[in-house]
Amino acid sequence: MKNGEQLKYSRLADELKKKILDGVYRPGEKIPSENELAADYQISRHTVRKALDLLTREGYVYAEHGRGTFCSELAHRGKDSRNIAVVMTYLSDYIFPRVIQGIDQVLTENGYSIILKNTSNSRTVEARCLEELLQKDIEGLIIEPSKSDIFCKHGTLYEKLDQNGIPYVFIQGCFAQMEDKPQVRMDDYMGGYLVTRHLLDLGHQNIMGIFKADDTQGRERHRGYVAALQEAGIFYNPELVVWFHTEDRASKPVSAVREIVARRKLADGVVCYNDLTAMKVIKTLEEEGLRVPDDISVTGYDNSFIAENFRIKLTTIAHPHEKLGETAAALLLDLIRGQSENAVRQVVMEPELIIRESTRAKETEKKLLSGQTDEQTSERRYEAACPMTGWKQKGDLC
Amino acid sequence: MKNGEQLKYSRLADELKKKILDGVYRPGEKIPSENELAADYQISRHTVRKALDLLTREGYVYAEHGRGTFCSELAHRGKDSRNIAVVMTYLSDYIFPRVIQGIDQVLTENGYSIILKNTSNSRTVEARCLEELLQKDIEGLIIEPSKSDIFCKHGTLYEKLDQNGIPYVFIQGCFAQMEDKPQVRMDDYMGGYLVTRHLLDLGHQNIMGIFKADDTQGRERHRGYVAALQEAGIFYNPELVVWFHTEDRASKPVSAVREIVARRKLADGVVCYNDLTAMKVIKTLEEEGLRVPDDISVTGYDNSFIAENFRIKLTTIAHPHEKLGETAAALLLDLIRGQSENAVRQVVMEPELIIRESTRAKETEKKLLSGQTDEQTSERRYEAACPMTGWKQKGDLC
DNA sequence: TTCAATTTGTTCGTATGTATC
DNA sequence: GGATACATACGAACAAATTGA
Numbered sequence: 001m002k003n004g005e006q007l008k009y010s011r012l013a014d015e016l017k018k019k020i021l022d023g024v025y026r027p028g029e030k031i032p033s034e035n036e037l038a039a040d041y042q043i044s045r046h047t048v049r050k051a052l053d054l055l056t057r058e059g060y061v062y063a064e065h066g067r068g069t070f071c072s073e074l075a076h077r078g079k080d081s082r083n084i085a086v087v088m089t090y091l092s093d094y095i096f097p098r099v100i101q102g103i104d105q106v107l108t109e110n111g112y113s114i115i116l117k118n119t120s121n122s123r124t125v126e127a128r129c130l131e132e133l134l135q136k137d138i139e140g141l142i143i144e145p146s147k148s149d150i151f152c153k154h155g156t157l158y159e160k161l162d163q164n165g166i167p168y169v170f171i172q173g174c175f176a177q178m179e180d181k182p183q184v185r186m187d188d189y190m191g192g193y194l195v196t197r198h199l200l201d202l203g204h205q206n207i208m209g210i211f212k213a214d215d216t217q218g219r220e221r222h223r224g225y226v227a228a229l230q231e232a233g234i235f236y237n238p239e240l241v242v243w244f245h246t247e248d249r250a251s252k253p254v255s256a257v258r259e260i261v262a263r264r265k266l267a268d269g270v271v272c273y274n275d276l277t278a279m280k281v282i283k284t285l286e287e288e289g290l291r292v293p294d295d296i297s298v299t300g301y302d303n304s305f306i307a308e309n310f311r312i313k314l315t316t317i318a319h320p321h322e323k324l325g326e327t328a329a330a331l332l333l334d335l336i337r338g339q340s341e342n343a344v345r346q347v348v349m350e351p352e353l354i355i356r357e358s359t360r361a362k363e364t365e366k367k368l369l370s371g372q373t374d375e376q377t378s379e380r381r382y383e384a385a386c387p388m389t390g391w392k393q394k395g396d397l398c
Numbered sequence: 399m400k401n402g403e404q405l406k407y408s409r410l411a412d413e414l415k416k417k418i419l420d421g422v423y424r425p426g427e428k429i430p431s432e433n434e435l436a437a438d439y440q441i442s443r444h445t446v447r448k449a450l451d452l453l454t455r456e457g458y459v460y461a462e463h464g465r466g467t468f469c470s471e472l473a474h475r476g477k478d479s480r481n482i483a484v485v486m487t488y489l490s491d492y493i494f495p496r497v498i499q500g501i502d503q504v505l506t507e508n509g510y511s512i513i514l515k516n517t518s519n520s521r522t523v524e525a526r527c528l529e530e531l532l533q534k535d536i537e538g539l540i541i542e543p544s545k546s547d548i549f550c551k552h553g554t555l556y557e558k559l560d561q562n563g564i565p566y567v568f569i570q571g572c573f574a575q576m577e578d579k580p581q582v583r584m585d586d587y588m589g590g591y592l593v594t595r596h597l598l599d600l601g602h603q604n605i606m607g608i609f610k611a612d613d614t615q616g617r618e619r620h621r622g623y624v625a626a627l628q629e630a631g632i633f634y635n636p637e638l639v640v641w642f643h644t645e646d647r648a649s650k651p652v653s654a655v656r657e658i659v660a661r662r663k664l665a666d667g668v669v670c671y672n673d674l675t676a677m678k679v680i681k682t683l684e685e686e687g688l689r690v691p692d693d694i695s696v697t698g699y700d701n702s703f704i705a706e707n708f709r710i711k712l713t714t715i716a717h718p719h720e721k722l723g724e725t726a727a728a729l730l731l732d733l734i735r736g737q738s739e740n741a742v743r744q745v746v747m748e749p750e751l752i753i754r755e756s757t758r759a760k761e762t763e764k765k766l767l768s769g770q771t772d773e774q775t776s777e778r779r780y781e782a783a784c785p786m787t788g789w790k791q792k793g794d795l796c
Numbered sequence: 797t798t799c800a801a802t803t804t805g806t807t808c809g810t811a812t813g814t815a816t817c
Numbered sequence: 818g819g820a821t822a823c824a825t826a827c828g829a830a831c832a833a834a835t836t837g838a
Contacts (some may be wrong), residue, residue, distance in 0.1 A: 007806065033822055044808045049823090065823050066815030081534070083513065092499035092720075097490035104489060104516060113530065114514045115481065118502060132511065136479070137535075311709050322490075405825070431803055442827045447804090463804050465833030 013053040020060050020124055025071040031061060033068060081137035084332065086114050087129050088144050089121040095304050095319055099171070102325025103142060112139070121146045121246050123154075130157040134164070140332045141168035145175055146212045147246060167335035171328045173216030182335060182345040184328040188217045191317040191351035192224025195271050195299040198315065198353055200232045203362035204269035204297060206240065207258065210253050210281065212273045213243040221301065224272050240267060253277050254284050261288045263385050268296055268362060274309045275300035278314055282358065293360035303354055313356035318351045406441050410449040415742035418458050419563070423469040429459060431466055474510055479535035481731065484512050485527055486542050487519040493702050493717055497569070500723025501540060504614045508731055510537070519544045519644050521552075528555040532562070539566035543573055545612045545644065565733035569726045571614030580733060580743040582726040586615045589715040589749035590622025593669050593697040596713065596751055598630045602667035602695060604638065606658065608651050608679065610671045611641040619699065623669050638665060650683045651675050659686040666694055666760065673698035673705045680756065691758035701752055711754035718747045 016031065025031050034052065038045040052069055055061045059080070072337055084107055088096050102113055109118070115138060118261050119126040122146045127145045133141065134157070141161065141280055155177065170183035199207050209225045212218030240260070244252035253272075260267060270285075272278035278300035282292045292298050292312055300307050300316035307314040320327075335345075414429065423429050432450065436443040450467055453459045460468045482505055486494050500511055512538060517524040524544045529537065532555070539559065553575065559566055568581035597605050605621045610616030620639070627634055638658070642650035651670075658665060668683075670676035676698035680690045690696050690710055698705050698714035705712040718725075718744050733743075 009806075035822075047807060050806085052823095063823060064816085066817080066821080068822060083534070086514075091502055092495035097495040100514070101490035101516075104514065108515075111530075113534070116484075116498075116502065116514045117506075117514045118499075132509075136481070136511070271812095305703060306707065309704065310707055370812085407825080433803080444828080445826060448825085461804060462835085462838080464802080466803060466835095 005278055008041075009050040010054070012037070012041055012043065012048065013054045013167055016051065016055060016059055016060075021187075027071050027073045029071050031071055082112050083115050083136070083138050084112050084329075085117060085133045085136075085138045085141045086143075087117045087119060087126065087133075087141065089119055089146050091116070091118045095302050095321055098321040099325040102327075103329045104325075105322070106326045106329035106333070112333075119146045123147055127154045127157060130154065130161075134160055138166060140166060140336050141326050142332055143168060143170055144172045145170060147294065164363060167332060169328050169332045169335070171324060182331055184324060184331060184347045186217075186320065186324070186349050186351070187351055188220035189224045189227070192221030192271070193228045194224070194351060194353045195301065195315070195317060196225045196228035197231075198355070198361045199269040199271065199297055199359065200228060200234070201296060202359060204234045205234065205256075206237075206266045207234075207269040207271060208240045208242070208257075208267045209271045209275055210242045210244070210256065210277055212245070212249070214245050218273055221271075221273065244273075249277075250251050253280055257281050257284045258288065261285070261290065261293060269359075270296065270298045272298060272300055274302050275304045275310075275314055278358065279310050279318070282310075282312060293358055297359035299359060307354070307356070312358050315353075315355050315357070315359040318352040318354050325351060348369030406439075407445050407448040408452070410435070410439055410446065411452045411532055414449065414453060415456075415458055418469055419647060425469050425471045426470050438521060440495045449786070468572070479537060480510050481534070481536050482510050482727075483515060483531045483534075483536045483539045484541075485517060485524065485539065486530075487517055487544050489514070489516045493700055493719055495725040496583065496719040500720030500725075502723075503720070503725045504724045504727035505737070507577050507634050509757070510731075517544045519702050521545055523618060525552045525555060528559075532558055536564060538734050539564060540726050540730055541568055542570045543568060565730060567726050567730045567733070569722060578596045580729055582722060582729060582745045582747070584615075584718065584722070584747050585749055586618035587622040587625070589699060590619035590669070591626045592622070592751045593699065593715060594623045594626035595629075596753070597667040597669065597697065597757065598632070599694055600667075600695060600757060602665045603632060604635070605632075605667040605669060606638045606655075606665045607669045608640045608642070608654065608671055608675055610641050610643070616641075616671055618670065619669075637768070642671075647675075651678055655682045656686060659683070659688065667757075668694065668696045670696060670698055672700050673702045673708075673714055674713055676714070676756065677704050677708050680708075680710060691756050695757035697757060705752070705754065710756050713751075713755070713757040716750040716752050722747060 001274065013119070016025075019025055031037075032040065034045050034048045037043075037048045037051075041048070052061065052063065056063060060072055061069050062072055084103075086100060086103055088100065090096050091100075093382070100114070100116070107114060115133070115136065117129045117133070119129060123146055126143075158168070167182070170181060170185070172185055174181065174183045174185070196207060196209075207225075207229070209222060211222045211225075214309070226236060242256040243251065244256075257270075270278075270281055272281055273274035278298050282298050285292055285296060290296050298314070302319040303316045303321075304319070307316040327349070331347065414423075417423055427437075430438065432443050432446045435441075435446045435449075439446070450459060450461065454461060458470055459467050460470055480647050484496065484501055489498075498512070498514070503745070505512060512536065513531070515527045515531070517527060521544055524541075556566070556576070565580070568576065568579060570583055572579060572581045572583070592606060594607075604621075605627070607620060609620045609623075624634060640651065640654040642654075655668075668676075668679055670679055676696050680696050683690055683694060683696070688694050688778060696712070698712035700717040701714045701719075702717070705714040725747070727747060729743070
């Protein structure tokens with residue numbers, strides 16, 4: 001080329017792109033016709049077409065036969081993959097399938113598809129997933145952070161998402177330094193309060209707490225546990241509180257329960273991190289010769305399949321399951337469509353106490369509670385409220 | 399266009415594409431130069447270039463300045479999206495999460511991602527999914543057909559997949575007219591045989607069968623049930639066989655059991671389509687005053703969470719769960735990499751009988767079976783074999 | 797190393813078809 | 818119907834890269 005710098009068509013393409021990005025041509029507006037551009041830039045119409053071809057493929061403009069060439073809407077610019085990435089800690093365990101189900105339902109209704117990733121709750125894998133997804137054509141991201149209580153080292157990856165204009169929504173929990181980002185989660189503080197308060201109301205005084213140390217949920221549920229004890233004027237006994245991690249989640253709760261039973265600690269109730277933990281705890285207690293709920297009450301959390309179908313049906317906290325996924329998907333769609341300027345960006349879902357068979361009033365209290373038989377099989381639900389936060393009450397408990 | 403059919407450049411593009419797919423031009427081979435093509439097809443070089451531009455963008459060819467235009471390697475052809483579509487009937491129910499987990503594990507290891515779709519077991523939704531996926535950039539497809547026993551009307555969609563060179567693998571079942579396509583499934587015939595044979599070995603003679611009518615699994619399990627009865631020389635009693643459909647899956651098994659109990663039919667065993675059905679059947683039987691397994695034995699199928707954790711642990715058939723997904727994913731990767739010419743294209747996984755608490759020998763038989771206590775809680779596993787197919791035997795049953 | 801032939805890449809000019817207003 | 822604008826097509830020329838004599 002005589003022109004030392006650049007080819008004519010790509011020079012034109014660059015100039016037009018710049019004008020579009022600078023707002024000289026507004027989205028939806030008609031840009032000059034091929035012949036006009038050819039005259040303006042003193043090049044052939046064929047060359048103009050080649051430049052416009054580039055811009056069309058890159059999504060900056062679109063042509064309509066007989067009408068003209070138009071500047072694309074911001075939304076269409078670049079991506080129209082209609083793919084949303086969903087990054088979860090686990091796929092098959094427990095409650096996640098139903099959350100994914102909820103996400104899928106809303107996204108499918110809106111013509112989007114899910115690209116599914118799982119991190120096995122590993123920070124390293126999560127980073128690798130995000131890098132991989134940045135290479136792909138995604139319009140948004142729903143992510144359940146792994147080990148959400150540990151400091152997030154890969155904030156740069158989220159910055160890249162921001163730079164690329166890819167909105168994201170956290171579910172379940174979120175990194176401390178991302179607290180202002182869009183997210184959907186349960187009020188785990190309230191949930192922890194509710195189960196503990198329930199045990200207190202049944203007359204229990206020495207309540208064990210078993211929590212997961214490396215995520216927000218565990219910390220929040222523990223806070224609720226503490227608040228309920230404080231409210232009841234009961235001394236917080238660190239010896240009755242067990243913290244476990246992802247790595248020792250299989251062994252720690254079991255060994256801790258055994259130890260406490262062996263030491264003849266006077267526990268008459270156990271608040272568990274979730275239903276899975278509760279099931280393990282109950283099995284362990286029974287192996288140690290204790291009966292649930294006769295000798296000791298145990299609560300779960302999440303109202304998972306286990307809670308309803310385990311031999312001893314679990315008193316637990318209802319997890320929104322599908323609803324959580326649906327809400328997160330709807331929020332993300334709002335963000336994608338740019339309707340989030342003044343809309344809600346954070347949703348906290350209210351927990352609900354479900355009373356089943358794993359908890360029972362202490363013998364000394366039974367006389368006081370009238371009208372309740374031990375043989376109740378039908379479950380009872382309460383949306384109770386914590387007086388400390390001033391929520392309105394539903395149900396007759398609390 | 400005067401030419402009623404097609405534009406010249408897209409006609410040339412199609413012809414070249416066909417020659418490439420037919421192997422006239424081998425991967426890496428040089429195709430005729432632009433001038434040669436222009437002369438051959440009696441069109442201008444410009445038009446040839448437009449056609450080649452299309453093929454380049456679709457990944458069929460690549461040009462090298464001064465050297466020529468070359469046929470792409472198979473691997474590079476078209477896609478490098480690294481996306482695999484996974485179409486399931488249900489996402490959150492039952493065993494599917496674990497199958498997806500297995501698929502995800504293998505695909506992630508190989509740098510692929512899952513695009514997840516669910517059909518709610520509806521044929522219409524399945525067609526819509528496939529159309530949507532054809533628009534996207536997918537390198538392969540794993541699909542669990544919905545209502546697999548009903549004739550497949552949308553074979554054209556699968557033809558399109560073939561045309562685009564997108565390989566697909568069926569899991570669980572497959573349409574009758576697609577029997578020669580790559581697939582991974584359980585030997586449901588053998589599974590049905592094993593549970594029925596188990597009940598017969600326990601001394602049961604009047605065995606109900608409850609099967610799903612609108613999928614391959616149900617039909618095959620029924621065939622196994624029939625084979626076991628025949629082998630034992632027992633008359634096939636149609637009154638003891640119940641067929642239900644997706645639509646009435648919640649009500650039909652329950653009402654059928656009630657009816658049979660009400661008519662005082664002499665059933666002493668029930669072969670159920672799956673664990674979920676078995677759980678419902680057991681609950682219904684107990685409501686009707688029968689004890690399981692004392693009065694009547696019930697078998698499940700799939701070895702799902704229910705089987706292990708229901709109040710009465712279910713005798714069932716082990717479902718490969720993750721393994722099924724892993725196998726399907728591995729097969730699909732082979733197909734994508736073109737290593738399937740002489741490799742296995744169909745995998746049938748062997749079922750395994752797991753004996754738990756929902757089946758027990760009839761009183762009259764108990765004396766004959768020595769060394770077995772009624773109180774056994776530890777489960778026993780058998781890979782039994784059907785003499786009719788000549789499989790080798792494992793375990794001590796059969 | 798040079799040079800000519802081949803091949804793709806860029807650009808211009810022109811003509812015609814067809815959709816929109 | 819006429820003007821405008823994009824879509825298809827042909828012909829020609831030159832530039833730049835590669836290859837092999």
